[in-house]
Amino acid sequence: MLKVEFRIDQNGRELTEHRTVTLPVACYETTIVRNVHGHIPLHWHDELQFVLVVQGEALFYVNDQKIVVPQGDGLFINSGCMHMAEERGEKNNCIYLCLNVSPQFVVPSELYLKYVHPYISATNLPYLHIKREVPCGAQVLNAIRHVKKDLAEQAPFYEMNVASSLLTIWKHLITSGYALEYDPSKIIRSRRIKDMVEWIHLHSAEPIKLEDIARAGQLSRSETCRYFKQMLKTTPMQYVIDYRIQKSVELLQLQERSITEIAYEVGFNSTSYFINQFRKIMQITPLKFRREMELRNKEGY
Structure with missing residues (x-):
């Protein structure tokens, strides 16, 4: 089964072009x-x-x-x-x-x-x-x-x-009878979570603290944790780890990069910690994942 890569930009926007030649x-x-x-x-x-x-x-x-x-x-x-x-x-x-x-x-x-x-x-x-x-x-x-x-x-x-x-x-x-509402606070909340996600994506390879993320959203640390828990069902720092693993998945398909190089490139300061987190999230080690991806791509399924 051919694996598909889902690409998003640094703001969390999907990069897939949703259109045909003539229609959007x-x-x-x-x-x-x-x-x-x-x-x-x-x-x-x-x-x-x-x-x-x-x-x-x-x-x-x-x-x-x-x-x-x-x-x-x-x-x-x-x-x-x-x-x-x-x-x-x-x-x-x-x-x-x-x-x-x-x-x-x-x-x-x-x-x-x-x-x-x-x-x-x-x-x-x-x-x-x-x-x-x-x-x-x-x-x-x-x-x-x-x-x-x-x-x-x-x-x-x-x-x-x-x-x-x-x-x-x-x-x-x-025409389903849905009564529309316009709540400015929800608009602000949506913008703040996007700002924090964008900041994480831009700085994911650097050391990141909760204070940094909070500053990007113009929130306190406790409010930042509450935003992530309510809207993304995770903690800010776990989101950082998840995103780093997501980026590593893309790099693991490049055979010229070693596991250690990838670990440091996406923001981990320890190869062993990267491997542990990758296994925890992906249910497979980075090396085995790379080998399986290489085999699938060669066989075309």
Whole structure:
């Protein structure tokens, strides 16, 4: 099984370009365990995301919320929301369709300010669970399948079919009776956690203290810990370790770097500590991980 690398920039923004040659939309199949980390790492993007779980069960984290999405159900993740995904349970081989679309493309430009901007600006709409047993939910999930099919086949006028499906999806979402709220404190909190995450990503190879992270978010140390615990379900310093391991996974695919070189390059000051933390998080040693990745890449699976 070919492992896939999930790339994010220093601000936590996903680097995948979610578009075709002609349309600012992409729909692809994601198998969670195929990611080199064994899960989809924490990230965010400007695009709206619609998920349809086609096999197994997924556990999504969106901002400070945890959502279990069973097979056949879906999930809407709003623009700019930090999120990650992992399998629910062991070895269920969860697969989902992921539809990402620019907010400016879901409706004609003349309708954007009225029918899209209020929803991506709302602070109480980070996600919506799309349930298959609800009629409007079933129509949204079916429209996701149509977009996937149209983008793959690209039959004549497929662009119009995609645009029509996106209108259907968005209309069902905004007519669900959801009361929008705009809480300035939530906007500030979201910005602060992104600022702290960005600072960690920029300085991950350097010695990092809790005070440094707190300063980046303009918070006290205790408030910083509370932010990370509530929104990212971890501690600030554990997030630093997790991110360093994430960076090491990328470097381990470069055969010319030794394990010790990689350990120090990503910010660990001890090779043995790096190996212990890598084994704890990845359930495998760095050397064995490198060998397995090399074998998989050679065999092409």
